[in-house]
Amino acid sequence: MASPIQWYPGHIAKAEKQLLENLKLVDVVIEVRDSRILMSSKHPKIEKWVEGKSHILVCNRIDAISTPVKTQWMRWFTDHDRMAYFTDAQAGKGMIDLLKAAQVAGEKVNERRRSRGMLPRPVRAVVVGFPNVGKSALINRLLKKKVVASANKPGVTRQLRWIRISDEIELLDTPGVIPPLLYDQDAALKLAICDDIGQAAYDNVLVAAEAVDLLIGLGAKLSARYQIDPLTVTSGIEYIHEVAALNKFQGDLDKVARLILYDFRKGKLGAIALEMPPSLT
Template identity: 35%
Template sequence: MTIQWFPGHMTRARRQIEAKLKLIDVTIELLDARIPMSSRNPMVDDILKGKPRLVLLNKADLADPAITAEWVKFFTDRGLKTLAIDANTGTGVKEILPKCKELMSAKIETQIRKGINPRAIRGLIVGIPNVGKSTLINQLAGRKIANTGDKPGVTKGQQWIKFGTDMDLLDTPGILWPKFDDQNVGMKLAATGAIKEEILHLDDIAFHTIRYMSEYYGERLKERYGIEELPEDSENPNEVIEVMEAIGRKRGAIISGGRVDLEKTSLLFLRELRSGKLGRVSLEVPEEYL
């Protein structure tokens, strides 16, 4: 299955970002802590044109904490200020403004030396669909300003949000890119909810994810679904299907003839994965990108 989702408003969003960039002091790149590189739009470096950047690994509450720590080091070692946060609960959010001020410290000091009262920092927040931009904005504001949802494509336009006297933040719609050169990236984006389910074959997404979890988080599958045997060879599709069928039987996804409804099973599994019911899971590690 080839995964692709690039609706027209994403092209418009890119043009709008580029038009506003001259007004921006700091950019905030929001990534999914479970899949930091797969959720990183490869067009962003070109779009942001070298603006100072803070990288936020959101949904860290759903990701493997040890692997998230490795990702923070990975990005920090590459010269990017990086924080792991959870926009839903506010964990790490209070550190965002101080980090933005650090990025602007030289400019702020120059303004003070010249007797200029530093104005509010103007920030731009970018990220893929459903990565939590609107939730983060509401958390920063302490009230509901931006619409949120558990599906991609909620934010359709740009809006300026004012946070006291220290920062003005420009929210933007989530932007994917026109083509996934590596379909594994598309699979991980689909598994974590960044692509509309209506265009997907969920059984393919679940199969890909269960195969990964069988290898790296097998005990989670055993505990959650009462599975006794995991695949000896995760590359053997028949063995992975057996795990999917065991999950389906555990969840009562049975159709006529006692067969397992793999589509329903896949939906149930992905919902449990995304909600954290399978524990804190990361679907990629920095070593893959060294």
């Protein structure tokens, strides 16, 4: 039986506390999710955080999923009367629409202020989400220059930081936050596969085995890359054992697990979404 993934280090607890304090100051919450796992990367507290504020949903890493799946998700959001912005914060795609949405939200804030006899001010928007989903990259892209640290590992942003995007918009970059208890272990595994949780939170072999199970079901071309046909095994863990038995890996399961996770995260196994829109809702 798989050991559970639980991960709530001090810096995440501190980040959440600071986020809650700062939420009082903001008008707009920009929620960033990972397009590969659009359900599992929804933070369970998001509804609470957006209460009384404008909510902009960003599906980032759109380059990591195929166009047909992207289209299915777009249709799903439309069918559910939900506006979603699809972005690739690395290449800077989808930024114009997102910026416009933030501006519109800002105009609404200032209309309300004016009607109460208050002076207009820049809209304040906070960017929130799980670690490593691309929050800081998005801010850099919106500003068209590198103002906040953004790197390929979870836990890069450690401090909350306000960035003035224009005369109309101020953005707050926040560290990725994880719920104190990961009740949904299926979601936790997918977050781990996508590197949207701290590295120390899990065992690579366990997570890679789950990844292979999912990837086999999604038709990823594993045999071309690892010289073992997944049809010859019955589980992800068995697959990892078979690959590790190849001469070049010398039985090193952890090495194989890290390679498979690395390849998936880098898109070397293809543009593959791990979650499709729910069909019956």
